[in-house]
Amino acid sequence: MRATLMYAAGDVRVEDVPDPSIVEPTDAIIRVTSACVCGSDLWPYADLEPTETGRPMGHEAIGLVEDVGAEVRTVKPGDLVVMPFAFSDGTCAFCHEGLHTACVHGGFFDGLATGAAQAEAVRVPLADGTLYALPVGEDDALMPSLLTLSDVLGTGHHAAVVAGVKAGDSVAVVGDGAVGLCGVIAAKRLGAEQIIIMGRHPDRIALAQEFGATDVVGERGDEGIARVRELTGGYGVQSVLECVGTERAMDTSMGIVRAGGAVGRVGVPHYEAIKGAQQMFYDNVTVAGGPAPTRAYIGELLPDVLEGRIDPGRVFDRTVDLDGVSEGYRAMNDREALKVLIRP
Numbered sequence: 001m002r003a004t005l006m007y008a009a010g011d012v013r014v015e016d017v018p019d020p021s022i023v024e025p026t027d028a029i030i031r032v033t034s035a036c037v038c039g040s041d042l043w044p045y046a047d048l049e050p051t052e053t054g055r056p057m058g059h060e061a062i063g064l065v066e067d068v069g070a071e072v073r074t075v076k077p078g079d080l081v082v083m084p085f086a087f088s089d090g091t092c093a094f095c096h097e098g099l100h101t102a103c104v105h106g107g108f109f110d111g112l113a114t115g116a117a118q119a120e121a122v123r124v125p126l127a128d129g130t131l132y133a134l135p136v137g138e139d140d141a142l143m144p145s146l147l148t149l150s151d152v153l154g155t156g157h158h159a160a161v162v163a164g165v166k167a168g169d170s171v172a173v174v175g176d177g178a179v180g181l182c183g184v185i186a187a188k189r190l191g192a193e194q195i196i197i198m199g200r201h202p203d204r205i206a207l208a209q210e211f212g213a214t215d216v217v218g219e220r221g222d223e224g225i226a227r228v229r230e231l232t233g234g235y236g237v238q239s240v241l242e243c244v245g246t247e248r249a250m251d252t253s254m255g256i257v258r259a260g261g262a263v264g265r266v267g268v269p270h271y272e273a274i275k276g277a278q279q280m281f282y283d284n285v286t287v288a289g290g291p292a293p294t295r296a297y298i299g300e301l302l303p304d305v306l307e308g309r310i311d312p313g314r315v316f317d318r319t320v321d322l323d324g325v326s327e328g329y330r331a332m333n334d335r336e337a338l339k340v341l342i343r344p
C-alpha cells in the first residue's frame, strides 16, 4: 500500500510500504477513506531530525473495516468507522472515567509501532475500545464533519469541558487554527454567551464568527490581554481555551482568565513551565487539560453533526489525494490552508 512518511523537517514522501496485517487478536485493519493533516503534524514538519526509515504520519481517519482479529466483537468487516487519535481498550479504570487517553493499555498513533492514518490502510489496536461505527455510508456529505470527531472537534470540546464552560459564560479562544475554531463551536454548544476569538487570519476569523464567536481580538501579547479585559468589564473571561501550545499563547491565557476561572489547554505545550504561580493562587485560577479523550466524546457530539446543528467540517479548506500530501503539508505550514483533507 501507499503511505505517508516524514524523513526530516519539510520532507514528506508517499511511498510503497507493506500492507498492514492483524498482529494481535484485538486488532482491526481499516481501509482509509478520509484522513487529514493535523496542526500537531506541523511540529515535526518544522523540526524533525533526519531519519533513514521515515516516520509514518497521520492519526485522524475514517475508514472501512477490512479485517478483524479473532477477539474483536463490536466492529466487523464492511463497517464505516471513525478512528480517534489515541487507541484505548474501553474497559480499564481510566476508560470508564472517560479519560481514554490515559488508558492503561492504550497509546497514540505515533506511527512507529502501529502504522499511521495518512495511508491507504492502517492497523488499529484494541479495535473494540477504539473504533466507533458510523451510521452513514462512505459517500455521505457529512464526511468532513464526521472526520473531525477523530481529533479537532473532540479536542476543541475537551478544551471547553476542562475550562468549565457553561451557559451564560464569557469564553476566550486562543488560536484560530482548526482546534480553536472547533473550540468556538464547543463553547457555543455549551451555552457560552460571549465568545472572544483571538487570532488574525481574516478567513479563519470569519469562520469563527459563523461558528458563534461574538468578539474578535487580533492584538497579541499585552495588547491582546488588555483588549480582552476591556471586553469583559476589566475582569477577564471565565474560561480560556488555549488551542496553540506556545509559551506566548499560555502567557496570554493566564493574562485573560478572571479570578475563579479556568484555562483549558489542548495545544501540545512547547514551553517548560506555566508562569504566574502567584496570580494562579491568589485568583483561584484552575489550569487543566491535556490530550483530549475524543473517543469519550463521540457519542455526545455525533448527533449534533448528523442532525446538522454543528458543521465542524468547514475547517477543511483543501482536499488532496496521497500524491498531494506533501503539498498539503506545505500549504498548512505556510498558513495557505487551514486544514487539509486527504482522500487516499
Ligand SMILES: [Zn+2]
Residues within 6 Å of the ligand: 088, 089, 090, 091, 092, 093, 094, 095, 096, 100, 102, 103, 104, 105, 106
Ligand atoms: Zn482503557
